[in-house]
Amino acid sequence: MNATETRALLDRYISAYNRMDIPAMLLTVHSDIEFKNISGGVVNATAIGATELRALAEQSISLFSERHQEILSFEYTETHAAVTIAFRAIIARDLPNGLKKDQVLELSGRTDFEFKDGLILKITDIS
Known part of the structure; x- marks a missing residue:
């Protein structure tokens, strides 16, 4: 995939993520997808x-009444892409980690992607 095709694929994935449209998200990923979330140097979801990935996505959408990721920067090679992401969400209910219902959560970080067969093969979120 070239840079334009890669960016379009990532835009489709993030748009589906923002809409909480799990079926559309899964259309952008390879069946052998590997997902990892690293926060503060600790892997907290895989x-x-x-x-x-479907099960994790279904579990995570219940945490937020709304959520939005925005790509701030995009770096591309033939098999990889790295994007800087701004994330904003509103917490849907009080959570065990201390986050409260209606609290606004804002994070920035990087997401690394790898590709295979025109689809996303690996996603590593780092914040």
Whole structure:
């Protein structure tokens, strides 16, 4: 994939994420998808395969009444892309980690992507 095709794929993935449209998100990922979320140097979520990613996505949408990711920068190679992301969400209910219902959560970070067969093969979120 070239840079334009890669960016379009990532835009489709993030748009589906923002809409909380899990079926549309899964259309952009390879069946062998590997997902990892790293926050503060600690891996706090992983999923291997589309089935696990679907389950993780279904679990995570209940945490937010709304959420939005925006790509701030985009770096591309033939097999990888790295994007800087701004994330904003509103918490849907009080959470065990101390976040409260209606609290606004704003983070920035980087997401690294790898590709195979025109789809996203690996996603590593780092914040």
